[in-house]
Amino acid sequence: MSTELLTKFLTLLFGYAMPALECFKAIEQRPGRADQLRFWCEYWIILVLLVMFDEIAGVLISKIPMYYELKLAFLVYLxxxxxxxxxxxxxxxxxxxxxxxxxxxxxxxxxxxxxxGDILVFYLKNFTERGYDLFLRALDYVRSQASRGSRTRSFFSFRGDRAERPSFTDDYAIGGERRDGGRHRRPRSGY
Structure with a gap:
């Protein structure tokens, strides 16, 4: 097991799971203790800021030696x-x-x-327009690559009659033998 994987697992365990359980216990205590609730709310606020920092500075973090080990030690310290x-x-x-x-x-x-709502609609509209353009470009690319072979060109053609397109079943005759006399199915062995 690599040290990075082990460190990430320990961070999940000691930085998220264990504090979440302690927070749950503080909430469910009868009667509730306000000092414990305050402590765990403060912890989660700090943790969220740390996660935001990780997301924003992701590339830079990878350059810091032993960052994840330091993060684990900091979370346990908290x-x-x-x-x-x-x-x-x-x-x-x-x-x-x-x-x-x-x-x-x-x-x-x-x-x-x-x-x-307005921001969401703006991003969805922008995504769908760009996504549609990207999809059409991908289809053009596939079509240009397919035009190198005659069989695939007619198969990927978006124009023309359906009868022009080859069918995969055209290659096989009834009984599973190929029409072109190529490979044959293996005969079944008798029981």
Whole structure:
């Protein structure tokens, strides 16, 4: 098992699955403990920002030696009971930064929520038009490649009568023998 695969598995286990279970337990405790819920909400906020960073800086991350091992250590540091790094990271770095830009972030998110339908329609329309063009180009390419052989050219022809196109069943006579006298089916052995 490669170290990269092992590291990714451990990250899923210790960075996502175990904290998710702890968060579930904190929610389901009777009566609920607000401090535990706050801790796990802070953890998931930090984790989401880390995942966003991974997605945005994906190519650059691959250049950092031992990045995934460092990420695993950081995630364990965040939730480990003796360090409880989530409190430190959230209160020292994240909370002041978000509080500073919260009105601007709220305004942009509100704009996106209000215009989500228009944005979605724009992207779907753009995708379908470009997708259709790409599909037609692919068909032209296949057709140009197929025009090198006469049999495939007539098969891939989008014009002309259906009777002009060869059928795969034309190659076989009744009983499974090829008409051109080529290979024959093996005779069945008697039981």
């Amino acid at each position: 939730w480990y009971p003796k360090t409880r790094g989530t409190d430190i990271v959230y209160e020292t770095f994240l909370q002041p930064l978000v509080m500073q830009y919260q009105p601007n972030i709220e305004a942009r998110l509100q704009y996106l929520r209000a215009n989500a």
